[in-house]
Amino acid sequence: MRTTYMSLLLICLPALAMADVFNISADRFPTRADYEAEIRRIFGPHHDLAEWRDVKARYAREGGGFLREAGMSPTGNNGPRNAALTVDGERFHRGGSRQYFLTWGDVHSGYLVHDRTSFNGIPLNLGSWTSDRHILAVAADDTTLTAQADGVTGAVLDTLSKGLISAGFGEGADAIKFVSGAAEISVAVKDRDPLATRQALADMVVSFMPVAVRGSTNILGLISEPVVQDGELKVKVTLPFRFLHTGNPRALDCGDENPRCKF
Known part of the structure; x- marks a missing residue:
């Protein structure tokens, strides 16, 4: 099972690489x-x-x-x-x-x-x-930001963890990593059918995407097959920034005082 998981990552991640933001x-x-x-x-x-x-x-x-x-x-x-x-x-x-x-x-x-x-x-x-x-x-191209679900800050991290993950599964994200404009989220879920898990995540991902790209994007292609790890069913979601909102990509820690960060 772990071998299948790694193969999926090697196939999917290069296709999702983004230019500088x-x-x-x-x-x-x-x-x-x-x-x-x-x-x-x-x-x-x-x-x-x-x-x-x-x-x-x-x-x-x-x-x-x-x-x-x-x-x-x-x-x-x-x-x-x-x-x-x-x-x-x-x-x-x-x-x-x-x-x-x-x-x-x-x-x-x-x-x-x-x-x-x-x-x-x-x-x-x-x-x-x-x-x-x-x-x-x-x-920056060479920087990775990793944050635990209970300590995330900023409009983007907060929206992803609380809106996308917790609302759907109540488990939160193990880690959210921003690498070259993409967010990789490892989600722990329990007692979920694998296909239903991916589809439920896909439905929530759609709600974060601009209307213009929804119909042309393979949503399930952004979500890995679930794997069993540490007794839990886990999936990985890879979300380019441009899928997350209808405005321009903005700061990770812009805060409530900056209206340009709102979705």
Whole structure:
């Protein structure tokens, strides 16, 4: 039984791998502000200031959909066009006082363009200046957050553990791990038929998904076959962030004071 379980994981997890998840701050911050501290405060401990070369390469490859999901807009009508980031890990141009930032869309003739790429005729520009900026953050690739069910914090963890798991089974989650934008939940259940267990979980997962992706997603494909471990029947649910709500992926520990974290 354990061999079957591991085989399922090896088949399913690569298919669910996600690209980097970007987020933009709602507020602007002065150039000399501690951006790293602000990122941790707003988006949680496992986020970094975005890197221009990563953003540029992805934009040239697939366009600005990921920036739009982060809350940006090339026209400025539905989100900011500009956001601070780093270049080769450096925030400031030539070690001076001018913070690097990107601008999505056309720029005026006086804009000093350090670098540029485009997709379908819409440019993405790299500039630098001393003005207050929104901050573009990215979820760290190499960080895993593990939390016990009785000690989870944050809107996403709280919703998953109490809404998805406890409401359905009353047992809670053994652990919730966030890895590259996906949540893996090991759920202990008792006295449940294996197929009924997977279907019940699938029904609850659907309630967390945007309507646009419900019909095109194999829900049961996100849920492993149950296995017996430590005398309990356990299943694993792998949930990409984009399945959990209709808004943009946000911080793990954003708290009640941040309305952008609400589902």
